[in-house]
Amino acid sequence: MHCRGPSAxxxxxxxxxxxxxxxNSAPLCHVAGVGHCLPNQPISNAALIERYGLxxxxxxxxxxxxIQQRYFVEAGQxxxxxxxxxxxxxxxxxxxxxxxxxxxxxxxxxxDYTFPSVATLVQAALGVPAGTVALDVNAACSxxxxxxxxxxxxxxxxxxxxxxxxxxxETFSNVLDFTxxxxxxLFGDGAGAVVLTRNQPGETRGLLVVEQGADGTQxxxxxxxxxxxxxxxxxTVQMQGAAVxxxxxxxxxxxxxTAALLAQSGYTLAGLDWLVPHQANARIxxxxxEALQIPPYKVIxxxxxxxxxxxxxIPLALSHAQQxxxxxxxxxxxxxxxxAGFTWGMASLIW
Ligand code: ACO
Numbered sequence: 613m614h615c616r617g618p619s620a621x622x623x624x625x626x627x628x629x630x631x632x633x634x635x636n637s638a639p640l641c642h643v644a645g646v647g648h649c650l651p652n653q654p655i656s657n658a659a660l661i662e663r664y665g666l667x668x669x670x671x672x673x674x675x676x677x678x679i680q681q682r683y684f685v686e687a688g689q690x691x692x693x694x695x696x697x698x699x700x701x702x703x704x705x706x707x708x709x710x711x712x713x714x715x716x717x718x719x720x721x722x723x724d725y726t727f728p729s730v731a732t733l734v735q736a737a738l739g740v741p742a743g744t745v746a747l748d749v750n751a752a753c754s755x756x757x758x759x760x761x762x763x764x765x766x767x768x769x770x771x772x773x774x775x776x777x778x779x780x781x782e783t784f785s786n787v788l789d790f791t792x793x794x795x796x797x798l799f800g801d802g803a804g805a806v807v808l809t810r811n812q813p814g815e816t817r818g819l820l821v822v823e824q825g826a827d828g829t830q831x832x833x834x835x836x837x838x839x840x841x842x843x844x845x846x847x848t849v850q851m852q853g854a855a856v857x858x859x860x861x862x863x864x865x866x867x868x869x870t871a872a873l874l875a876q877s878g879y880t881l882a883g884l885d886w887l888v889p890h891q892a893n894a895r896i897x898x899x900x901x902e903a904l905q906i907p908p909y910k911v912i913x914x915x916x917x918x919x920x921x922x923x924x925x926i927p928l929a930l931s932h933a934q935q936x937x938x939x940x941x942x943x944x945x946x947x948x949x950x951x952a953g954f955t956w957g958m959a960s961l962i963w
Pocket of ligand 1: 668669672673676753793794795834851853856857860890891892920951952
């Protein structure tokens with residue numbers, strides 16, 4: 613296992629194209645706790661193939677995607693129950709009561725209900741006080757980054773706010789077509805959560821810069837086929853896999869954009885300790901990291917164990933890496949996502 617000590621060194625005055633950039637102001641918040649929840653039993657590739665009678669092999673799935681297993685919810689489990697359990701885990705890690713939470717943001721595109729939001733269900737289940745902000749964010753697989761970006765506005769404009777729960781939670785097993793072998797093998801269910809806590813004056817760790825983007829003209833390449841206003845049912849994953857693959861690698865492997873975000877954060881690519889990408893497919897992660905010239909040992913990869921859990925994949929990966937002892941205080945992380953829409957986003961973070 614590759615372990616690195618606290619090593620992130622902030623560049624005093626980053627210079628790009630001959631122009632000194634303004635340093636990002638001090639981070640508003642840091643990760644005080646991280647947690648996750650997975651359904652009980654992993655389902656291996658062989659078990660999935662047998663359960664749904666797929667014309668596939670475990671070797672095909674693993675060699676094309678890196679996925680060895682995934683988890684699917686069982687009776688009584690929903691996106692909200694996974695989200696609540698992940699949040700409880702993160703609160704325990706942060707030594708906080710739900711009473712201390714001032715906002716609950718849930719990134720998901722597989723909510724329990726069309727309304728109310730998963731966030732309000734989590735708020736009620738945890739006992740987070742009434743009157744707090746609670747809402748869902750749908751940016752598909754980029755939802756967790758989108759929710760992180762919203763925390764900056766909340767901390768900046770609500771001086772009394774001390775702690776925010778940011779959760780990514782999905783039950784993609786509810787939107788899979790189990791007769792389509794090219795999509796149903798890719799996804800899994802799960803939830804991850806972080807507690808973000810307002811920084812004290814002078815505190816330098818935490819969330820530095822968050823960026824996101826979208827290109828709605830690409831929606832036909834990856835969508836659910838149906839929805840509330842299109843047939844009144846959730847639909848199932850419809851994907852042009854090869855095209856999505858290429859777009860994902862191009863976006864997640866954009867070295868200039870990544871270097872620019874890190875420069876805005878006061879760092880360089882060479883100073884990065886961990887890349888924590890959305891866990892879409894091991895081949896996408898490898899190709900993007902190669903384009904970024906980031907060595908494989910700096911990439912947190914959990915897609916083999918969890919498959920693609922959409923908005924949950926980054927916080928799940930963070931919680932897994934934390935449990936493995938990979939993440940150390942003071943390290944520089946880059947979170948990076950790409951998903952349906954298309955949507956994308958990046959966030960720099962001192963752990
Ligand atoms: N088992 C066996 N054969 C399969 C399977 C399967 N599970 N799925 C597809 N095949 C077949 C295809 O039918 C095709 O057969 P054909 O040549 O007879 O038509 C053959 O394998 C090759 O298909 P390709 O689509 O070319 O296979 P590829 O190597 O591109 O892998 C995959 C397919 C894994 C879907 C790939 O395109 C991919 O990973 N795309 C990105 C998908 C992704 O990660 N989406 C997640 C959502 S977006 C995001 O999270 C970023």
